[in-house]
Amino acid sequence: MIDVALRDVPVVYEYVGQTESSQQVEIRARVNGFLEKRVYQEGTLVHQGDVLFVMDRKPFQAALDAAQAEYAQQKARLDTAQANLNRVRPLAAKNALSQKDLDDSIGQQQAAAAALEQARANVTSASLNLGYTTITSPVTGLSSFAKKQDGSYIDATNSLLTYVAKLDPMWINFSLSENEILDLRTQTSNGSLKLPPVGKLEAVVVLADGSTYPQRGHIAFTDASLSSDTGTYLIRAEMPNPNGALRPGQFVRIKLLGAERASAxxxxxxxxxxxxxxAYVWTVDKDGKAQQRSVETGQWNGNDWVIQSGLHAGDRVIVSNTLRLMPGASVKANLVAAAPASGAADPGAAQTGVGASGAASTSASSASASTSTSAEASTGASQRNGNANATTSPQVEGNRTALYFATGSASLDAQSATALADVARRLASAPGARVVISGYTDSSGSYAANERLAHARANTVRSALIVAGVPDARIDMRKPARVVASDPPDKSRRVDVTFPASAGG
Structure with a gap:
């Protein structure tokens, strides 16, 4: 049994999201004409400035030549008008010519100068149009297919040629309902939930195959208004994507880290x-009798279940061997080694049950214990010895710690929790070390179900290390391996926690 204590526990919110390019650019033709050639290979990564399409240049080159000729003609007219004005001005000053002659010369010079500026603008416009016949990518990203083929005539009605989607960073869009937003606000205002600033919420992406994307992002945008179409608020996370592993349009699960349930x-x-x-739990009253108590459950936190109502600090809860319990039955507690408290912030505190807030429960109140009624005390040992679901003790061999789960279960026992506490202390003493978590899938039965169970067990081990204070960045997850006929039968229930030799563990 355990003595219930209040502590801050981390809360992980999980939603379904969809990836979107942080900058998806429409590649359009800016001039009308015939599409001469598609230069890029469809679907490949293109870089900023790469040529994508080339249009027929000849009409635009001819227009530029004509504009340049017009410019030269206007330049000659301006030179003539300026020379004429230079002759008329001194003669008019000596009254050899009338003031009208001077005014006419000035007007002709100014008109020629204006015509030259117009011709210069025409040259610039023709030069721009000629440059627009070479269509380049404005961003570095993934190209789409070409919407127009070579030889097509392009005008304002069909100017869209393709898309280029920027891959780094990638956006993950997901939504929260109005009720969820109101519930979060209520919990935050009454102090039961501690939320960091929106930009400080870490985002972790889980891909469709169950693997965790190695990069972490953060919330970058929250819509201020409720969508009238869906009744939800749009929220966007920004995720680094340097290798282009994420592609636009993928459906993923996104987990938000950083929130804490206060005094839970x-x-x-x-x-x-x-x-x-x-839901209910078995408790032990002051007379050592078992009592059944209804509870309201909240979210999971690693191997723990947050209880929203029904339990209070100081209550004693039975955690195992509950099948034969009846209200009023005498309970005999068998103390075992303490498991790390969920949400532990300090690896060294796993022995004493430190909560996420860092408040240590160094007394026996944090120790886990198995219980048995007086009716089963004499037979429990023999039943366990013959139980196919009994777990094997953790095995430590050099840099590897092998943990064993009960058949069909993804929950850690006390011995495995103690072994993980040792792993956490070892990581704390070696700042540069990392661990690799890998499980095994049974070759019998449904492979999909076995693989899901192996993933769940590996994630349980990972969660236990995280709540023991190990940063997630120091934990590498590996895809479960298959168990073959020559392997020991217990291997299908095993999860290995290994210090790679290169990590200095």
Whole structure:
């Protein structure tokens, strides 16, 4: 059993999102004419300035030549008018010519100068149009297919040629309903939930195959208004994508990290049972008798379940061997090694049950214990020895720690939790070290179900290390390996935590 204590626990919010290019540019023709050639290869990565299309240049080159000739003609007229004005001005000053002759000369010179400026503008316009026949990419990104083929006539009605989507960074769009937003505001205002500033919320992406994208992002945008079409608020995360692993349009799961449930009650998932009236747990009263108590469950936090109501600080909760319990049955507690408290911030605190807030429960209140009724005390050991679901003790061999789960279960036992506490302390003493988590899938039964279970077990180990204070950046996840006929039968229940030799572990 455990003594319930209040502590801050991390909260992970998970939503379904869709990737979107942070800059998707329409590549359009700026002039009318015939498309001469597509230069780029469709679907490839193009860089800023790369030539994508070339239009027929000959009509635009001819227009530029005509504009340049007009400019030269206007330049000659201006030179003539200027020379004439230079002759008339001194003669008019000596009254050899009338003031009208001087005014006419000045007017002709100014008209010629204006005509020259017009001709210069025509040359600039013709030069721009000629340059527009070479169509380049304005950004570095992934190109789409060509919407127009070589030889097509392009005008204002069909000027769209293709798209280029910028891949780094990538946007992840997801939505929150109005009720979810109001609930978050209520919890934040009453102090039950601690939320960092929006830009400080970390975003982790889980891909369709269950693997975690290695880069982490942050929330970059929240829409100020509610969508009248969907009744939701649009939220956008910005995710680094230097290698282009994420592509626009993918459906992913996005997890937001950084929030904390303040002064929460959390118990191991195995302690929570389901009955006709909903969830309940077994507690021990002051007389050592088992009592059933209804609870309202909240979110999962690693291997723990946050209890929203029904339990209070100081209550004693039975965490295992609950199948034969009855209200009023005498309970005998068998203390075992303490498991790391969910949300632990300090790896060294895993032994004493430090919560996310750092408040240590150094007394026996944080110790886990298995319980048995007096009716099963004499037979429990023999039953466990013959139980196919019994787990094997963790095995430490050099840089590898092998953890074993019960058949069909993804929950850690106390011995495995203690072994992970040792791993966390080892990582804390070696700042440059990393660990690799890898599981195994049974070769019998449904491969998809076995693979999901292996992923769940590996994620349980990862979550336990994170709540023990190990940064997620120091944990590498590997795809589960297949178990073959020559492997030991227990290998399908195993998850390995390995210090790579190159990491200095």
């Amino acid at each position: 009650v959390a118990v191991p998932q195995d302690a929570v049972q389901q009955g006709p009236r909903g």
